[in-house]
Amino acid sequence: MQDHLCGMIGVSDAFARLKQRIERAARYDVPVLIEGETGTGKDIAARALHYHSARADHPFVPVNCGALPETLVENEFFGHRRGAYTHAVADTPGLLCVANGGTLFLDEVDSLPLKGQAMLLRLLEEPTYRPLGGGREVSFDVRVLAASNQDLDQLVKQGRFRGDLLFRLRLVGLKVPPLRERDGDAVLLAEHFVRSLARRYRLPDRPLHSSACTWIRGHAWPGNVRELQHWVCRGLLFGDTDELRPLQEEITPADLAAAGATSYRDARARAIESFDRHYLCELMRRHGGNITHAAREAGKERRALARLLKRYALDATSFRGHSAH
Structure with a gap:
């Protein structure tokens, strides 16, 4: 609405x-x-x-x-x-x-x-x-x-x-x-972003695949509506199917099969992306967005972790206030 x-x-x-x-x-x-x-x-x-x-x-x-x-x-x-x-x-x-x-x-x-x-x-x-x-x-x-x-x-x-x-x-x-308290709104917002972003970038208007709807409903969205908008944008720009499906997120084997990742190479690449993103999100949540502390736990240099966050379009500030410590 x-x-x-x-x-x-x-x-x-x-x-x-x-x-x-x-x-x-x-x-x-x-x-x-x-x-x-x-x-x-x-x-x-x-x-x-x-x-x-x-x-x-x-x-x-x-x-x-x-x-x-x-x-x-x-x-x-x-x-x-x-x-x-x-x-x-x-x-x-x-x-x-x-x-x-x-x-x-x-x-x-x-x-x-x-x-x-x-x-x-x-x-x-x-x-x-x-x-x-x-x-x-x-x-x-x-x-x-x-x-x-x-x-x-x-x-x-x-x-x-x-x-x-x-x-x-x-x-x-x-x-x-927060978006996690707005039951039913996340999918509605995603559909709106698909339409508006498709117009902005002159792309075909692609409907959400059922796997995307399921994933959207199950995700915690620590970055709230802005994170959802970025997720839709990445899917539109880099997806290669007629329907918008999960990219770089927590993807189940069933999702991979449905997305057409039939080759070992494709399935492995998506599984690695899924692991990286899930690990980074949980790591940053534990440390409330503090890159220095997160890098210390991960055993990585701070700049290397920052580059990895940038690669997956994860904003450290969106995890503030979510520390488990």
């Missing part, structure tokens, strides 16, 4: 609850904190909040806080006037100016340095700012949405995130459920 909420797709009870929360939160012009694991689609939820709100005709400005250099946070948000510093050769608007009238989405808000957190708290309490090198305060009208895949309550206890800022951002809180 794909509805008006910015392409959000799902039929599970968990998805229905999230959709209801988004529809209600979109009505009220207040900050919203969106929490959930890596790859769950927090950015999609943010866009749904914006485009289902009264600000839909105004800008939606996403910002990756993790990519903001600490020394440039104020400049990025406030902008600057010509001559504010050596290389300021022209007036440059900041994010608040660009997003004026619309929505500012702060992804990975936990990455903001404490100085930046203090600045954001002041902006939430008093909607005015002064561009660097400017002589007067400028008012703005922006709704702030924020997202994080970290345990912000724990970060507050550790002194790494301001409790008063968390209180303001979580005036309305949304929890985006």
Whole structure:
């Protein structure tokens, strides 16, 4: 089911609850904190909040806080006037100016340095700012949405995130459920990705084979929706059958036979790929995505393990929070 909420797709009870929360939160012009694991689609939820709100005709400005250099946070948000510093050769608007009238989405808000957190708290309490090198305060009208895949309550206890800022951002809180808790949605999403990615890469629209559906339902998806999308993409680009079947994943002998791997060489290659991927996933889960610790257990050099992860398109960050230790 794909509805008006910015392409959000799902039929599970968990998805229905999230959709209801988004529809209600979109009505009220207040900050919203969106929490959930890596790859769950927090950015999609943010866009749904914006485009289902009264600000839909105004800008939606996403910002990756993790990519903001600490020394440039104020400049990025406030902008600057010509001559504010050596290389300021022209007036440059900041994010608040660009997003004026619309929505500012702060992804990975936990990455903001404490100085930046203090600045954001002041902006939430008093909607005015002064561009660097400017002589007067400028008012703005922006709704702030924020997202994080970290345990912000724990970060507050550790002194790494301001409790008063968390209180303001979580005036309305949304929890985006992991894919493993969205019963029935994984196959539906995979079918959607097949269609959209086939159009993007000008490939034939291939249906999912029954073995692929079975594998999708049984996989834990530590990287959530993003991992599923990457899996479909690899299958479309590198699969050589009329139907999309498992590639590089946990493949049973029956799957191999059904996929047409009749030669010893093909069967052996797929079995090795299956072993490598399963081993790497379990290894990274045990160590919560820490490549250094995982490499030590595997008896490999860190760079060699990183290359192996890259070969199988496994993102170490998607395993954070899954450590068995």
